[in-house]
Amino acid sequence: MSDDVFLVPPADDAPEGAAREAALAAWVAAAYAAVPVPSDEAARACADAVWARGQAAGRVGDPAGGGRWRHRWWWGGAAAAALFLVVVTRPAVRQGASGGGTVAPGATPGLAGVQQTRIAVTLPVGARTVTVVGDFNGWDTGATRLSPVGDHGEWAATVPLAPGRHVYAFVVDGVEWRVDPLAPQVPDAGFGPANALIVDGGP
Amino acid sequence: MTTAALLAALVGALWQGPDDGAGQPGAVRFDPARFDSVTAVALRGVLDSAAAQGLPVAPLLNRAYEGAARRVGGARLLAVVRAQWVALGDAREALGEGASVAELDAGATALRAGIDPRALQAVRTTRPPGEGVTALVVLTDLVRRGVPAATARDAVTTLARLPGADEALLGLQGVVARGAARNPDMAVQALQRYIRGTVPATRAPAGGGPVMRPPTRPPPP
Numbered sequence: 001m002s003d004d005v006f007l008v009p010p011a012d013d014a015p016e017g018a019a020r021e022a023a024l025a026a027w028v029a030a031a032y033a034a035v036p037v038p039s040d041e042a043a044r045a046c047a048d049a050v051w052a053r054g055q056a057a058g059r060v061g062d063p064a065g066g067g068r069w070r071h072r073w074w075w076g077g078a079a080a081a082a083l084f085l086v087v088v089t090r091p092a093v094r095q096g097a098s099g100g101g102t103v104a105p106g107a108t109p110g111l112a113g114v115q116q117t118r119i120a121v122t123l124p125v126g127a128r129t130v131t132v133v134g135d136f137n138g139w140d141t142g143a144t145r146l147s148p149v150g151d152h153g154e155w156a157a158t159v160p161l162a163p164g165r166h167v168y169a170f171v172v173d174g175v176e177w178r179v180d181p182l183a184p185q186v187p188d189a190g191f192g193p194a195n196a197l198i199v200d201g202g203p
Numbered sequence: 204m205t206t207a208a209l210l211a212a213l214v215g216a217l218w219q220g221p222d223d224g225a226g227q228p229g230a231v232r233f234d235p236a237r238f239d240s241v242t243a244v245a246l247r248g249v250l251d252s253a254a255a256q257g258l259p260v261a262p263l264l265n266r267a268y269e270g271a272a273r274r275v276g277g278a279r280l281l282a283v284v285r286a287q288w289v290a291l292g293d294a295r296e297a298l299g300e301g302a303s304v305a306e307l308d309a310g311a312t313a314l315r316a317g318i319d320p321r322a323l324q325a326v327r328t329t330r331p332p333g334e335g336v337t338a339l340v341v342l343t344d345l346v347r348r349g350v351p352a353a354t355a356r357d358a359v360t361t362l363a364r365l366p367g368a369d370e371a372l373l374g375l376q377g378v379v380a381r382g383a384a385r386n387p388d389m390a391v392q393a394l395q396r397y398i399r400g401t402v403p404a405t406r407a408p409a410g411g412g413p414v415m416r417p418p419t420r421p422p423p424p
Contacts, residue, residue, distance in 0.1 A: 021278040025241045135265040138231060139272035164305040165336050167265065177273065182380045184344040184373075187316040189266065190283035191273050196309075196340050200369075
């Protein structure tokens with residue numbers, strides 16, 4: 001391995017805050033880049049060694065092969081039991097723990113407290129697509145599309161929202177971020193402005 | 204043992220038990236694939252530290268996802284999340300241990316908007332734990348629109364004591380937003396008109412209403 005790999009991390013007296021973060025990130029990236037690329041022959045030898053080791057481990061306990069079968073059966077049974085445990089008990093645990101809705105992509109309407117909330121915005125005529133992104137859909141720009149209402153530039157969607165406060169914004173044509181100028185706004189927290197709405201009954 | 208480890212990882216990944224908060228209302232799950240590897244590791248550290256302090260991690264994750272959606276750089280994303288983490292702790296100190304997650308998030312946002320922690324404490328005195336979100340959101344919005352922080356605090360705490368306070372507060376927000384949209388200097392005037400028309404004289408703050416102060420824009424973040 002080349003000595004180039006051992007790069008010197010940023011000194012303790014490096015700038016604080018974002019500058020130090022950037023320096024650290026650059027150092028890590030440089031360290032990765034400095035790792036020499038192995039030759040094809042070395043990579044193949046490494047793969048062969050791993051394969052041989054795995055084969056040897058599988059035969060441990062019963063050279064005749066019966067032990068291997070039992071080994072596989074045991075792990076298969078364990079996997080099936082684990083999946084059964086997850087599939088059967090997971091929903092019950094979630095509902096019992098939450099007592100309310102989950103704000104996430106695919107949030108389930110009908111959970112206690114979740115309310116169908118209409119979100120609308122009026123934009124200059126000419127927008128082709130409008131989506132709403134926010135805490136309720138993981139800020140996924142493709143998750144919640146708005147539909148045009150009338151021909152005056154209004155777009156709207158009904159979204160299932162859990163009680164609480166949600167920060168959101170609109171994305172026009174996939175690139176332009178907009179906020180509703182009259183709705184409650186949160187400050188530009190380093191990203192850009194956004195709106196906030198409150199669903200009653202929150203925790 | 205490799206198979207056992209893989210099985211354990213599979214079960215752990217599928218289970219996502221209640222300890223990670225995934226079942227809580229408003230909860231979101233950490234998805235490291237939405238960040239570059241360096242940012243994901245650093246973000247995980249911030250989330251673990253916040254959780255160790257008993258702070259909610261969902262507001263931090265939401266800011267991280269917002270930054271990823273806006274395609275900001277990892278350093279800037281982490282700086283915002285860290286600032287929100289610190290502000291969440293300050294908000295808990297100001298609002299008390301009984302504050303809800305939504306209140307803490309709104310309070311942290313208010314603090315980052317330049318609002319004094321004492322204003323949060325003033326809101327707390329008017330609204331019981333869990334019912335101060337609207338007041339905090341409106342307070343932040345008013346300051347963002349150019350209403351001086353002290354004037355906004357007086358108006359919000361006055362309305363927050365009224366029956367049907369949340370509706371009155373949102374009405375104030377709408378009036379001030381429309382006034383500021385016409386002319387930033389009209390935000391305070393709109394606020395005072397709304398207070399005079401909404402608050403009974405016996406409940407108006409000393410001096411007949413919020414004190415007129417020259418409107419100022421909040422400092423840049």
